[in-house]
Amino acid sequence: MRLRARDDLNEATASFWSDAELNRRLNRSYREIRTRIAQLDEEFFEREITVVYPGSSRQVPLTTLGFPSEPLKFVLVEDITGNANAPSVLDHVGKGEETAYRITGGGVADFTSIHGSGYYLSAGPGGAREMGVRPQPSSSLTLRITYVGMTTELVADLDSPDIPEDFHEAIVLGAVYSARLKEEAPVRDVRERYETVLRNALTALDGRHSDRHARVGVVEPEMYDYDV
Numbered sequence: 001m002r003l004r005a006r007d008d009l010n011e012a013t014a015s016f017w018s019d020a021e022l023n024r025r026l027n028r029s030y031r032e033i034r035t036r037i038a039q040l041d042e043e044f045f046e047r048e049i050t051v052v053y054p055g056s057s058r059q060v061p062l063t064t065l066g067f068p069s070e071p072l073k074f075v076l077v078e079d080i081t082g083n084a085n086a087p088s089v090l091d092h093v094g095k096g097e098e099t100a101y102r103i104t105g106g107g108v109a110d111f112t113s114i115h116g117s118g119y120y121l122s123a124g125p126g127g128a129r130e131m132g133v134r135p136q137p138s139s140s141l142t143l144r145i146t147y148v149g150m151t152t153e154l155v156a157d158l159d160s161p162d163i164p165e166d167f168h169e170a171i172v173l174g175a176v177y178s179a180r181l182k183e184e185a186p187v188r189d190v191r192e193r194y195e196t197v198l199r200n201a202l203t204a205l206d207g208r209h210s211d212r213h214a215r216v217g218v219v220e221p222e223m224y225d226y227d228v
Contacts, residue, residue, distance in 0.1 A: 001026055001172055002157055008176045008190075017179055029174025032132045033198065034151055034166055040202055043146050045162075046075055055139040059132035061124055070129050071147040077119050078144045088146060093118035093134060167202035170194055 002022050006012055037044055051065040062070055078087035117135065124130040133141065156159065161171060173194035180190055 001154060001159070001161075001168065001175075004066060004169075004172045005175050005179070008172065009179060016183065022175060022179065023153075023155060025175040025178045026095055026171060027151070028178065029171045030154060030161055033149050033170055034163065036198065036202065037163060037167070037205065040205065044205075046146055047149055048144065048146050050080070050142065050144050053131075053133055053137065053141040053143055055063075055137050055141075058136060059120075059122060059124065059130040061128055061130050063128065065131065067147075067149075069152060070151050071149050073148050074119075074121065074145060075148065076146040079117060079141055080144045081140075081142045082143075084144070088117065090119040090133070090143075093120040094214060095122050164201065164205060166204050167198070170198040170201060 002019060005022055005026060007019075009017060011017060034045065048065065051067075053060060053065065060162050074092070077090040077092075079090060080087045082088075117133065120132050120134070122132060133143075140224060152162065173190060177190045177194055
């Protein structure tokens with residue numbers, strides 16, 4: 001994509017714009033377009049991963065569980081240890097609620113059976129995100145997690161965005177637009193091309209996903225009681 005941007009900038013090799021700078025501008029454009037897509041279809045960037053949560057673990061780094069990068073958010077966590085076709089959904093427990101199960105002696109008072117299972121996310125050493133499961137399992141669990149991932153930045157010439165090809169030209173034009181601003185060159189025509197390409201791509205995407213069913217979500221978390 002960087003080569004395509006250089007074609008539009010009439011600079012085949014790095015001179016005024018370094019490769020590193022063009023990468024930054026391409027990734028800024030990429031993130032902006034991903035945000036526009038998510039506003040249209042909030043489920044578009046959802047991904048699914050199956051992980052093994054080790055037994056007797058208070059919490060585990062997400063990278064240890066096998067996530068390719070730290071996720072932006074979790075959508076659904078299911079325990080499929082016994083039967084993948086009959087999963088048990090884990091409730092999301094806030095860090096403050098998890099702390100309530102810590103007792104003075106440093107041990108952990110797990111949920112009783114009436115509370116069911118839950119998971120929480122927390123910052124581990126160095127700020128890396130970690131996941132904990134309550135009650136703390138004595139043996140490993142197989143979890144199926146639906147999540148929204150962070151943007152994987154474009155670095156190499158052949159790196160490909162995780163969005164439909166319709167949007168690739170818009171990524172390039174967005175980067176060219178910001179690069180032209182630095183050059184103080186006329187940019188209105190570039191911005192107009194960018195908006196036209198992006199609008200057409202969003203329209204096409206909306207058409208492809210128009211038959212998707214809306215998700216029914218829980219909007220009253222106070223219905224869940226995590227008190228001991």
